[in-house]
Amino acid sequence: MPITAQNIYQNLELVRQRSPLVHNITNYVVMNLTANALLAVGASPVMAHAPEEVEDMVNIASALVINIGTLSRHWVEAMFKAAGQAKKKGIPIIYDPVGAGATPYRTRTIRELIQAVPPTIVRGNASEIMAIADDTAKTKGVDSAAATEKALDSARSLCERLDCVVCVSGETDYIVGKNSLTMIKNGHSLMPKITGLGCTASALCGAFAAVNPDHFAATTAAMAVMGIAGEIAAEHAAGPASMQVNFLDALFTLTGEEIQQRLKIAC
Numbered sequence: 365m366p367i368t369a370q371n372i373y374q375n376l377e378l379v380r381q382r383s384p385l386v387h388n389i390t391n392y393v394v395m396n397l398t399a400n401a402l403l404a405v406g407a408s409p410v411m412a413h414a415p416e417e418v419e420d421m422v423n424i425a426s427a428l429v430i431n432i433g434t435l436s437r438h439w440v441e442a443m444f445k446a447a448g449q450a451k452k453k454g455i456p457i458i459y460d461p462v463g464a465g466a467t468p469y470r471t472r473t474i475r476e477l478i479q480a481v482p483p484t485i486v487r488g489n490a491s492e493i494m495a496i497a498d499d500t501a502k503t504k505g506v507d508s509a510a511a512t513e514k515a516l517d518s519a520r521s522l523c524e525r526l527d528c529v530v531c532v533s534g535e536t537d538y539i540v541g542k543n544s545l546t547m548i549k550n551g552h553s554l555m556p557k558i559t560g561l562g563c564t565a566s567a568l569c570g571a572f573a574a575v576n577p578d579h580f581a582a583t584t585a586a587m588a589v590m591g592i593a594g595e596i597a598a599e600h601a602a603g604p605a606s607m608q609v610n611f612l613d614a615l616f617t618l619t620g621e622e623i624q625q626r627l628k629i630a631c
Contacts, residue, residue, distance in 0.1 A: 367546060367631075369623045369627045372589065373624075375575065375586075376406075376618065378576065379572060379574075380406030381406075382575050384407050384571055385410060386408065386425065386428075386429060387418075387425035388409060389428075389446055390567070391432075391433025391434035393434065394431070397608065398560065399411060401568065402571055405571060405616075407574070413439055418445050419445055419448075422449040423453065426575075428456070428457050428458065428570070429458045429566055429570040430447060430457070430460070432477075448480070455574070456573035457481065457483045458486075459474065459477065460566035461474040462488070462492065464491075475496060478496065484573060485529045485566075485579055485582075486522060487530075487569055489512070489533055496518070497522055512534030512535065512536055512537075515538075519532050519540040529580050531569065531583050537591065539583050541579075544631075546580075546584050546629060547630045548629055549591075550590075552595050552597070554594070554597075554601060554604060555607075558604050558607060558608050565587060568587075569586045572586040573586075584629075588627055589618060591628075593611055593618055594611060
């Protein structure tokens with residue numbers, strides 16, 4: 365069934381109505397923006413990283429988002445514990461492989477995590493997705509050193525091997541599912557000037573997956589909402605600082621009419 369603007373708005377309304385609790389094990393750089401974006405879209409964020417409590421937090425959450433942006437030994441322990449508990453509970457698990465390919469430790473950690481507990485959704489830039497699947501891929505810090513479309517083979521391989529949805533984000537966002545491919549062409553060139561918007565996209569995938577068991581459709585809706593909110597924010601922004609504030613406002617006020625007018629989707 366094709367995904368339409370109406371479907372996407374219905375997903376957004378479900379998030380607003382149900383306010384799912386999204387448990388984030390994420391990085392220091394993005395916590396504030398990620399939490400505020402989840403609140404703006406209608407979800408309830410929690411940032412809990414202590415190994416002593418993550419399993420208990422997962423028990424009351426509707427989705428788990430794991431982001432490897434600022435790794436440490438204790439956080440890695442917490443990630444494995446939380447993921448294992450989320451699998452037992454049967455809630456969506458979203459992995460954001462920030463900077464995979466930049467260092468052996470980072471790449472090894474996300475690969476071991478994926479092997480131990482396969483995700484529901486993986487969202488990353490082209491280099492990160494390629495690094496998970498291919499030892500030859502390289503990442504420039506946390507930014508992509510590869511064009512998004514070059515990661516499609518890796519995304520399809522991961523989707524098949526892990527039985528999960530894979531989102532390769534960039535100027536065009538590619539959402540790969542079983543026998544499915546959707547492209548979202550919304551967004552704005554100011555968005556990469558704000559640190560953490562990619563991480564925010566992963567968190568939004570968690571919120572939408574929490575209310576829609578069709579995780580391909582949920583991921584597509586999250587990325588469309590993300591891109592459209594970015595476009596609206598940019599129209600009123602003088603630069604990256606005001607862009608960030610306007611982005612949160614755009615998430616909060618986004619309407620079905622705006623989605624209908626702006627959605628750029630291809631299958």
